């Protein structure tokens with residue numbers, strides 16, 4: 023008779039990025055059941071996918087061993103043959119080395135699957151290490167239509183992906199097209215904790231999600247009109263001067279002057295300055311344009327955000343407006359009555375949402391699939407990001423911050439890739455031209471200087 027040995031093993035679910043803490047019941051080396059580990063920081067709850075892990079692990083359809091195809095790809099029957107791990111690894115390595123010998127490392131392009139829908143999160147560093155040490159600068163990442171806008175529209179705006187929301191300590195929690203009760207349980211739990219500590223909740227969603235039903239305000243936006251709603255709320259904040267003026271002056275590119283003749287930022291070279299790359303702002307106190315890099319301390323108080331200014335040029339004058347003035351002008355195209363017609367959200371509700379934003383200085387937000395899976399999603403996410411930047415909560419404690427990683431030695435540190443190769447990566451070359459850098463330290467998108475709080479282009 024076989025003795026049944028049952029044991030609880032603590033771990034975490036790897037089936038998505040939430041990584042919920044779990045207690046795994048193992049009986050005679052078989053995973054039998056998975057339940058939440060309430061003692062784990064992200065283990066207060068689990069979804070059905072995580073609880074179904076035993077079905078996945080022990081599925082008869084699961085591929086457990088390397089298989090070699092023995093017929094041409096045109097053949098309906100692949101003729102799979104089981105081979106050993108040693109044979110599979112040796113064959114793959116030999117082919118990679120052959121490709122590198124014959125065509126150079128750059129002839130090999132690697133593709134990495136998504137960490138959102140596969141258990142890949144914890145392996146990514148090791149895969150990148152392999153790619154970099156192999157010597158190829160070519161990596162193609164899969165992303166979903168829910169990810170692109172969340173990550174890249176924010177990177178285009180903040181210089182980094184959407185920062186991490188500190189729901190537990192926020193004053194106002196904003197969920198925009200995001201339903202963490204179903205999709206990110208550790209966030210849902212943190213939102214519950216924040217609510218219990220007094221945070222207000224604003225939900226923008228066409229559907230009455232569980233959290234929408236509990237929110238101080240639920241904006242039932244007409245699908246696909248979220249950008250108009252974001253612009254309308256931003257317009258109300260600007261009209262009422264209820265935005266964080268210091269933050270906008272000091273940490274965004276809102277003050278930078280934009281030439282009216284060509285729509286480009288005014289640069290030092292336009293005025294014959296020694297620093298030709300300098301961006302310029304209008305110093306209302308001095309009544310002249312100054313390089314933004316020369317500003318310090320109380321100088322920012324005199325930086326103009328609104329108006330049109332004539333800047334002396336070598337031969338003539340150039341009419342320029344601060345980027346913020348152009349942004350405010352765009353927002354003004356969406357007064358509450360117009361936005362109400364477009365979005366089907368009542369004017370009073372739009373105004374109330376603006377007052378929630380305007381009165382909170384610690385706003386934690388997350389915008390996800392509801393925004394990303396629609397037309398014009400990138401610009402919509404940017405409109406939401408700019409609205410959020412007005413609150414001054416970017417990278418602020420107890421709001422939505424760019425948390426520093428613990429000090430560790432990364433297995434895929436960028437030094438694994440030789441400088442010459444790194445320079446040939448698309449993201450590296452684009453980074454200098456003001457596009458987001460996906461590796462290394464965040465950089466100011468318009469100055470090229472490192473900075474902790476990446477400036478937020480409220481770009482025209």
Ligand code: SF4
Pocket residue numbers: 035036037038039040041042067068069070071072073205206207
């Ligand atoms: S949300 Fe579900 S799938 Fe994702 S880690 Fe938690 S239990 Fe696993």
